[in-house]
Amino acid sequence: MAPSVHQFDDPAYTIRLTPERRLLEISFRGFWDDAIYDRFDRKVRALLPGMPLVGVPIGSQVTLLDLTGYPVQNRPMLERLAVVGNDTDLVGHRVATLLASALLRQQARRTVPGHTLFSDRGEAMAWLLGESTPA
Numbered sequence: 001m002a003p004s005v006h007q008f009d010d011p012a013y014t015i016r017l018t019p020e021r022r023l024l025e026i027s028f029r030g031f032w033d034d035a036i037y038d039r040f041d042r043k044v045r046a047l048l049p050g051m052p053l054v055g056v057p058i059g060s061q062v063t064l065l066d067l068t069g070y071p072v073q074n075r076p077m078l079e080r081l082a083v084v085g086n087d088t089d090l091v092g093h094r095v096a097t098l099l100a101s102a103l104l105r106q107q108a109r110r111t112v113p114g115h116t117l118f119s120d121r122g123e124a125m126a127w128l129l130g131e132s133t134p135a
Contacts, residue, residue: 014027
């Protein structure tokens, strides 16, 4: 049986919850402004109350933040995104951040220090789902 998926797509991001795996995937795209951030924040926070209804207690999820389509952002936007990235109710207890840019990796180390950083999606997913340890 295929896992059920709850997904929301926007030109600037995709939010995908797979309850059977307790997996939340968030993909970011493009350069963000305050309007995009506000739209994202409302959508992702609206997801929280429904998670227990599909068998995912708040904070029990593992999260993949995919920033491979996301350029370096300005400091005010990074500060706003850090609030989301460091909210354990939202991102859960185990977070893998997928990055393609060395500069974005440096920014991620400063803004979300508790995340484990990856450049390979397969490795990130294996680590999130408990199938490996990070290098």
